[in-house]
Amino acid sequence: MVDDSTALPPPPIEDRFTHIHVDLNSFFASVEQQLHEEYRNKPLAVVPTFADTTCAIAASYEAKYLGIKTGTRVAEMKKICPDIILVEGDHAVYSKYSERISEAVHDVCPVAHNPSIDEMVCQLIGREQEPPRARQIALAIKQAIKDRVGATLRCSIGMGPNRYLAKIASDMQKPDGLIGLLPSQLPRAIAHLELRDLPGVGARTEQMLHRKGITTMSQLLELDLKGMHGLWNSVWGDRIYHWLRGYVTGDDGAPVPQDMQKSLGHSHVLAPEHRSTEGAWSVAHKLLHKAAMRLRMEKMCTGALALTVRYSLTREQAAMLPKTKKHTSGITHTGWGMEARFPTCQDTLSLLEALQQLWKQAPKGALYQKPFFVGVTLNRLIYESEQQPTLFADADRRSELSSTMDKLNLKYGHSTLHFAGMLPARDTAPTRIAFTQIPVLYGVDWM
Numbered sequence: 001m002v003d004d005s006t007a008l009p010p011p012p013i014e015d016r017f018t019h020i021h022v023d024l025n026s027f028f029a030s031v032e033q034q035l036h037e038e039y040r041n042k043p044l045a046v047v048p049t050f051a052d053t054t055c056a057i058a059a060s061y062e063a064k065y066l067g068i069k070t071g072t073r074v075a076e077m078k079k080i081c082p083d084i085i086l087v088e089g090d091h092a093v094y095s096k097y098s099e100r101i102s103e104a105v106h107d108v109c110p111v112a113h114n115p116s117i118d119e120m121v122c123q124l125i126g127r128e129q130e131p132p133r134a135r136q137i138a139l140a141i142k143q144a145i146k147d148r149v150g151a152t153l154r155c156s157i158g159m160g161p162n163r164y165l166a167k168i169a170s171d172m173q174k175p176d177g178l179i180g181l182l183p184s185q186l187p188r189a190i191a192h193l194e195l196r197d198l199p200g201v202g203a204r205t206e207q208m209l210h211r212k213g214i215t216t217m218s219q220l221l222e223l224d225l226k227g228m229h230g231l232w233n234s235v236w237g238d239r240i241y242h243w244l245r246g247y248v249t250g251d252d253g254a255p256v257p258q259d260m261q262k263s264l265g266h267s268h269v270l271a272p273e274h275r276s277t278e279g280a281w282s283v284a285h286k287l288l289h290k291a292a293m294r295l296r297m298e299k300m301c302t303g304a305l306a307l308t309v310r311y312s313l314t315r316e317q318a319a320m321l322p323k324t325k326k327h328t329s330g331i332t333h334t335g336w337g338m339e340a341r342f343p344t345c346q347d348t349l350s351l352l353e354a355l356q357q358l359w360k361q362a363p364k365g366a367l368y369q370k371p372f373f374v375g376v377t378l379n380r381l382i383y384e385s386e387q388q389p390t391l392f393a394d395a396d397r398r399s400e401l402s403s404t405m406d407k408l409n410l411k412y413g414h415s416t417l418h419f420a421g422m423l424p425a426r427d428t429a430p431t432r433i434a435f436t437q438i439p440v441l442y443g444v445d446w447m
């Protein structure tokens, strides 16, 4: 039989985990149980105010066993469990705990994203992706949270060959779960889930799927690529098709060849005082510095750098744009991103040069004045050992400078050393001079 399909077969995928998704269980309620020993092992609900008409914004596991969950009204809760402990929520306290947990996780494996107050995503690279090692990292993360923050703070961890599957896996076992989804087990390992268990499938999308005759996950998984594209009538169908099978996709929804998939990056929601162009630049600068240091620690080189910036919008501004999004923090925003490609390198100075070029392309104007989120990702990673020798000598001794900085940073703590030269200054200085500046000593890490 002749295969008349013109599409290339998707690249083979190895059984590896690229992402770890950490989801705290009953986060707000667990923090309250950590702070108040007398609340432990008891049904408890966190409420915004003490009134019979409000509902729970979080419930402890003991309350969940009784059928009380987020959204259950206070009057209803009292009916189910007359002695339920009600606690007024304190967002500032939960934010502090979230930060402490992030730090504990970060010490085991760098946190690449904080999608919400109770979630952290780590990106695995190199040999960390081997399933036994990934599992060790996941267990070490659980232990670090218990030891450094508190024993009541349990989490469910998902491991997957892409970020989407890692998030799905983190939801599959609660509390204190640890689930890995490997490409060779897909898609059958997720066939028993509900459509609503898929990230991005909310009530509206579910209705749309129902209208089109898809009511179960197995029906969705039986569709071919064309069917999935038709269902969403967009590239989202292609993406979800591939993600559910363990692939990583590009913007067009098609799988990215595996040798180009490797990436590592960091993103950060800016503190209110840094929500300006200058603040966002210094955060981008710092994220790049961290990513470059990790790249060298893993003995890798990169051939592409991607920058993402999200800008918060006022209600009037949002009304002017055809398409806006809502961040998990509730901020309405518009975003921008761009990737630069270059010969593979691993030194911070070459990468800063690329970041600076990208930064100049960022949109300007009234809608782009309030950046609140910055992400920096190094793509097209290869191992040092695979790198072609460069034709030109390392004239600026960039690699040597980078490795000296790494040593000092490791010895004296993160971000002890930083390159001087913010964008305006560097623009006016000849490149060579800017790049041979002496690193400047900063004080405490402010991020």
Ligand SMILES: [Mg+2]
Pocket: 023, 024, 025, 026, 027, 118
């Ligand atoms: Mg959670």
